[in-house]
Amino acid sequence: MARPVGVSGSDTRQAIRKAAIQRIYRYGYEAMSLRALAADVGLRVGSLHNYIPQKQEFLGALLDEIMTALLLDFDTHMYGITDTREALLQFVRFHIEWHTARREEVFIGNMELRSLSKEQYVRVTSKRRQYERQLHAILVRGKKEGLWKIENPAITTKAILALLTGVCNWYRPDGGVTPKRLTYLYQRMVERMLQPD
Structure with missing residues (x-):
């Protein structure tokens, strides 16, 4: 799933940051999977790697x-x-x-x-x-x-x-x-x- 039309890269980056903070806070860093994080913000894992290599x-x-x-x-x-x-x-x-x-x-x-x-x-x-x-x-x-x-x-x-x-x-x-x-x-x-x- 690509970034929605009208959503900037900066907005996506902020959404990823917010979702990651919530996931790490709840489950810990080791338990945070990039697949789950991508799902949280509506991205494919491949697209998430553009923001989190x-x-x-x-x-x-x-x-x-x-x-x-x-x-x-x-x-x-x-x-x-x-x-x-x-x-x-x-x-x-x-x-x-x-x-x-x-x-x-x-x-x-x-x-x-x-x-x-x-x-x-x-x-x-x-x-x-x-x-x-x-x-x-x-x-x-x-x-x-x-x-x-x-x-x-x-x-x-x-x-x-x-x-x-x-x-x-x-x-x-x-x-x-x-x-x-x-x-x-x-x-x-x-x-x-x-x-x-």
């Missing part, structure tokens, strides 16, 4: 794309913020909002690192570390300014990220907590973690 390369590109989008969105969100406490609160807000809005992508980004080739793994995890360093820098700056007491900024960074990222595993928009309230609660939790004795 190799399944492994597709996964690497997808996870790399997710991390690139995260970093770009983060830079935009944090632009112009110089106050350290405000930077921490904005980091929490950004992380919660991004991870709840893109739950499936975040899940894939965390769970399917194991399925990447060595080269892909290095590329994607280097971007993850770049994001982690943003929080680490905020914490170190706040410690120097006497805003909070932190014995080990590196471990504290990892603990905060684990706390924040976990929200995408359980949060549901219809679960009785608004995104605004959820953000507020997490901001308070993080601040309490850092309060001086």
